[in-house]
Amino acid sequence: MSCNRSRMLKNIGSSNSYEDGSELRRGPWTLEEDNLLIEYINCHGEGRWNSLAKCAGLNRTGKSCRLRWLNYLKPDIKRGNLTPHEQLLILELHSKWGNRWSKIAQHLPGRTDNEIKNYWRTRVQKQARQLKVDSNSKKFLEAIRTYWMPRLLEKMEQNSSVTSSPCSSSISTLETQKFTVPSPEKPLENNSDSNNSSAKIPEISGDLTPAGKIFSAKSLEDDYYHVDIPTYDNMQELESQDISISDRQVAEVDWFGEDLGSTFWNTDELWHFRKLEEIGV
DNA sequence: AATTCGCGCAACCGCAATGAA
DNA sequence: GTTCATTGCGGTTGCGCGAAT
Numbered sequence: 001m002s003c004n005r006s007r008m009l010k011n012i013g014s015s016n017s018y019e020d021g022s023e024l025r026r027g028p029w030t031l032e033e034d035n036l037l038i039e040y041i042n043c044h045g046e047g048r049w050n051s052l053a054k055c056a057g058l059n060r061t062g063k064s065c066r067l068r069w070l071n072y073l074k075p076d077i078k079r080g081n082l083t084p085h086e087q088l089l090i091l092e093l094h095s096k097w098g099n100r101w102s103k104i105a106q107h108l109p110g111r112t113d114n115e116i117k118n119y120w121r122t123r124v125q126k127q128a129r130q131l132k133v134d135s136n137s138k139k140f141l142e143a144i145r146t147y148w149m150p151r152l153l154e155k156m157e158q159n160s161s162v163t164s165s166p167c168s169s170s171i172s173t174l175e176t177q178k179f180t181v182p183s184p185e186k187p188l189e190n191n192s193d194s195n196n197s198s199a200k201i202p203e204i205s206g207d208l209t210p211a212g213k214i215f216s217a218k219s220l221e222d223d224y225y226h227v228d229i230p231t232y233d234n235m236q237e238l239e240s241q242d243i244s245i246s247d248r249q250v251a252e253v254d255w256f257g258e259d260l261g262s263t264f265w266n267t268d269e270l271w272h273f274r275k276l277e278e279i280g281v
Numbered sequence: 282a283a284t285t286c287g288c289g290c291a292a293c294c295g296c297a298a299t300g301a302a
Numbered sequence: 303g304t305t306c307a308t309t310g311c312g313g314t315t316g317c318g319c320g321a322a323t
Contacts, residue, residue, distance in 0.1 A: 028291075050308070067292065102311060118290055
């Protein structure tokens with residue numbers, strides 16, 4: 001929800017009472033409250049949220065102040081839609097750690113655990129519902145690996161070719177050359193044949209850029225294919241590369257104008273996926 | 282034009298972990 | 303060692319908005 005939209009909310013929040021009789025506010029934050037919180041933290045720093053709430057003149061719980069600051073007001077919060085790169089990272093890290101939102105968020109600078117959690121619930125679980133499978137099931141993970149991730153990599157390639165950065169285009173070429181996207185015509189053969197390596201996310205070897213390292217993957221023969229989880233350090237290294245800049249640029253020009261979430265599974269893919277289920281793959 | 286419905290997201294809640302007194 | 307306050311985390315709720323009917 002945008003800041004403006006937040007302020008447009010008609011509900012100005014309910015309230016409970018403090019022991020001293022003053023009102024304890026709940027619900028959406030007002031512009032005035034935001035300003036009070038920002039000014040106070042700018043002067044005194046964050047932490048000790050309960051006393052902060054009182055000293056700042058906010059009739060809010062410390063918890064509420066902390067949440068508002070961390071999820072919305074903090075200066076380094078990145079607003080806007082998640083880039084394909086970030087989405088891919090979320091999918092990867094979730095397959096490794098599950099619902100450890102805060103841990104996942106640590107690897108996406110500027111993104112909050114709440115945002116990632118919301119993304120998972122609204123976008124990813126929506127895909128699972130469409131496929132009529134549990135979002136934690138092996139089948140769904142397989143579908144993510146087979147369809148979703150290659151699409152994200154395609155998107156990354158498209159984005160980087162638009163911006164035509166030498167660095168970013170080389171990265172995406174490196175990745176997508178080896179990443180076989182099942183064609184709508186022949187996905188069953190590829191996916192059902194365990195000896196056919198074209199259905200696998202292949203091992204990426206050689207000298208990789210930071211982005212390439214992040215997404216280097218082993219064969220899908222493992223239940224859960226391995227990815228090198230980026231450390232915060234190489235995320236920062238990545239942030240300094242052209243690829244991340246171009247990602248951001250693309251995001252800013254409404255990359256999500258096309259609803260990525262709802263367009264991942266076209267009719268053919270859904271049909272093939274259900275066929276895979278029928279034959280017990 | 283009015284109503285319904287689903288989605289996205291900010292905010293809240295409960296619980297566990299941590300640390301100070 | 304115990305109690306209490308604070309912090310952090312994951313799950314859930316509720317509301318505005320826009321699309322569909």
